[in-house]
Amino acid sequence: xxxxxxxxxxxxxxxxxxxxxxHWWPGRTRxxxxxxxxxxxxxxxxxxxRAIAALRREKLLTATAIxxxxxxxxxxxxxxxxxxxxxxxKLKGFVRFLQREHQGSLNKLFATPTGxxxxxxxxxxxxxxxxxDSILLYGGRHKVFVVDxxxxxxxxxxxxxxxxxxxxxxxxxxxxxxxxxxxxYNEYHALIVQTGKHFCHTRxxxxxxxxxxxxxxxxxxxxx
DNA sequence: TGCCAGGCCGGGT
DNA sequence: ACCCGGCATGGC
Numbered sequence: 001x002x003x004x005x006x007x008x009x010x011x012x013x014x015x016x017x018x019x020x021x022x023h024w025w026p027g028r029t030r031x032x033x034x035x036x037x038x039x040x041x042x043x044x045x046x047x048x049x050r051a052i053a054a055l056r057r058e059k060l061l062t063a064t065a066i067x068x069x070x071x072x073x074x075x076x077x078x079x080x081x082x083x084x085x086x087x088x089x090k091l092k093g094f095v096r097f098l099q100r101e102h103q104g105s106l107n108k109l110f111a112t113p114t115g116x117x118x119x120x121x122x123x124x125x126x127x128x129x130x131x132x133d134s135i136l137l138y139g140g141r142h143k144v145f146v147v148d149x150x151x152x153x154x155x156x157x158x159x160x161x162x163x164x165x166x167x168x169x170x171x172x173x174x175x176x177x178x179x180x181x182x183x184x185y186n187e188y189h190a191l192i193v194q195t196g197k198h199f200c201h202t203r204x205x206x207x208x209x210x211x212x213x214x215x216x217x218x219x220x221x222x223x224x
Numbered sequence: 225t226g227c228c229a230g231g232c233c234g235g236g237t
Numbered sequence: 238a239c240c241c242g243g244c245a246t247g248g249c
Contacts, residue, residue, distance in 0.1 A: 036230095037230090038231095040229090040230050040231090041230080041231040041232065042228095042229060042230080042231045042232080042244090043229060043230080043231085043245085043246075043247095044228080044229040044230080044246090044247075044248075045229085045230065046229095046247075046248075047229080047245095047246060047247055047248090048230090050247090079245090079246075080246060080247075081245090081246075082229085082244080082245040082246040082247080083231090083232095083243095083244050083245055083246085084244095084245070084246080085244080085245090086232085086233090086243095086244055086245090087244095087245095090232090125232090125233080126231095126232065126233080127232085128231060128232045128233085129231090129232095130230075130231065130232090131231070131232080134230080146230085148230050148231085149229085149230075149231085150230070151230095164239090189230085190230095192230090193230050196229095196230075197229095197230090
């Protein structure tokens with residue numbers, strides 16, 4: 001278990017003051033949240049939105065509908081989200097899992113204890129750590145902090161983790177450093193992604209562009 | 225024009 | 238236990 005890092009709680013307040021509440025996850029239903037979590041893997045949200053709109057238009061935003069549709073048609077409809085053949089199979093894999101392990105019921109799925117459900121999700125083809133945790137937190141309000149590429153990069157630039165820290169290491173760091181509130185985890189991850197959306201992508205530590213940003217790359221102590 | 229985006233898998237060390 | 242190539246579209 002890592003030691004708590006008090007800067008992480010401070011950094012949350014900074015981001016909240018800068019960006020305000022984010023009202024995440026952008027999904028109308030729990031199932032839609034799960035679909036979005038899979039489709040947005042390494043993909044910009046704007047590309048995912050079109051795909052979800054197409055699924056909605058075709059009445060395919062339910063588990064039973066996804067079960068019935070052919071993988072080929074599903075792939076065609078989610079084309080805009082990229083990796084569309086892979087993701088079509090992933091959606092199919094998830095609804096098959098939901099039916100097999102939870103009788104197709106999201107209530108039963110999310111009533112499963114967090115640790116056990118996380119293991120189950122990770123065993124589904126196409127669901128890795130970030131997708132599993134997004135489903136847990138944003139779909140079911142389970143108490144897990146979602147780590148993504150932005151989280152890692154921000155922590156590295158603030159020198160709060162070593163460059164090759166594992167996903168689990170970073171997740172534990174947040175969960176040890178913050179009050180155990182799903183609503184806080186929710187808002188924090190959303191704020192990090194919002195921050196990342198207007199990230200400077202130059203890797204040089206002395207990039208003048210980055211120097212103009214209040215939250216990067218300076219250590220959190222001197223922010224504000 | 226090339227690089228990037230809210231990853232994950234399978235095969236190789 | 239890591240490391241890497243593949244997967245694919247749309248925006249800037």
